[in-house]
Amino acid sequence: MVKKKPDYAELIKAGEIPQHVAIIMDGNGRWAKKRLMPRTMGHRAGMSTLKQIVKACDDIGIKALTVFAFSTENWKRPGEEVNFLMNLLVEYLHKELLELHENQVRIRMLGDHATLPSECRTEIERALSLTKDNQGLRFNIALNYGARREVLDAVLALSRKLQAGELQEEDINETLFSSLLYTHDLPDPDLLIRTAGEMRISNFMLWQIAYTELWVTESLWPDFTTDEFCKAIWDYQQRERRFGGLNSSPGQDEDYA
Ligand code: FPP
Numbered sequence: 001m002v003k004k005k006p007d008y009a010e011l012i013k014a015g016e017i018p019q020h021v022a023i024i025m026d027g028n029g030r031w032a033k034k035r036l037m038p039r040t041m042g043h044r045a046g047m048s049t050l051k052q053i054v055k056a057c058d059d060i061g062i063k064a065l066t067v068f069a070f071s072t073e074n075w076k077r078p079g080e081e082v083n084f085l086m087n088l089l090v091e092y093l094h095k096e097l098l099e100l101h102e103n104q105v106r107i108r109m110l111g112d113h114a115t116l117p118s119e120c121r122t123e124i125e126r127a128l129s130l131t132k133d134n135q136g137l138r139f140n141i142a143l144n145y146g147a148r149r150e151v152l153d154a155v156l157a158l159s160r161k162l163q164a165g166e167l168q169e170e171d172i173n174e175t176l177f178s179s180l181l182y183t184h185d186l187p188d189p190d191l192l193i194r195t196a197g198e199m200r201i202s203n204f205m206l207w208q209i210a211y212t213e214l215w216v217t218e219s220l221w222p223d224f225t226t227d228e229f230c231k232a233i234w235d236y237q238q239r240e241r242r243f244g245g246l247n248s249s250p251g252q253d254e255d256y257a
Helices: 008-014 028-034 039-060 079-102 118-131 147-163 174-178 226-238
Strands: 020-024 064-071 106-110 138-145 191-194 213-216
Touching: 008 226, 028 039, 039 064, 039 079, 039 226, 064 079, 079 106, 079 118, 079 138, 106 118, 138 147, 147 174, 191 226, 213 226
Parallel strands: 020 064, 020 191, 064 138, 106 138, 191 213
Antiparallel strands: none
């Protein structure tokens, strides 16, 4: 007898939906290579997956989605690929912005944008200002983002506040430090998904993922489906989060042993 595939989209309705999901969208290049296509075609296919996953987040009721689109280290790639990725972001925002806005999606960029091509900055500014008051999904695109740089930026901001006398050493704690990160008004991710099988974090949200559940799939990002996304959420729902304590409530156990 053929066993029926579980309907994860249905199953997850009974469990707790993660508030914030982060994704390392990896494997575009390998997807293209398998098809004897240029790597850029993998990124284009990856853009279609992204559209579907943003829609799924909205449908499922996830409050925040953060995707890693371009790292501070990705500048090391050939200029042609870098240009393609920048243009793809412009194309994505150009084509999707109105629909995202209609669906109350609030777009945020995480990372350093000052050094991006001007067309990119213009499109980003348009997206941020149009969606800034939206109350739906918080959609964060990490672009020219590196977690170490984010932490260093926070340290520099902290040091400036100390020097200006706006803060005293005894004011410094985890909550204050979090408030200086790019993600200051977002909860930490509950779930981090990485596609294409690599078991590493690649300089992504190092501070914020201290107690995040990790979920890695061999699927390459362009092959990642809404069904698999729901399976990741279902797996997440089966886990017991203890935050270093003995029960599953964050903050009840201050000793993160
Ligand atoms: C990693 O795959 C992926 C990236 C560096 C870029 C991610 C971009 C997209 C998914 C395109 C859509 C995004 C936006 C915001 C428009 P890789 O190239 O490292 O793959 P590989 O490890 O197989 O070579």
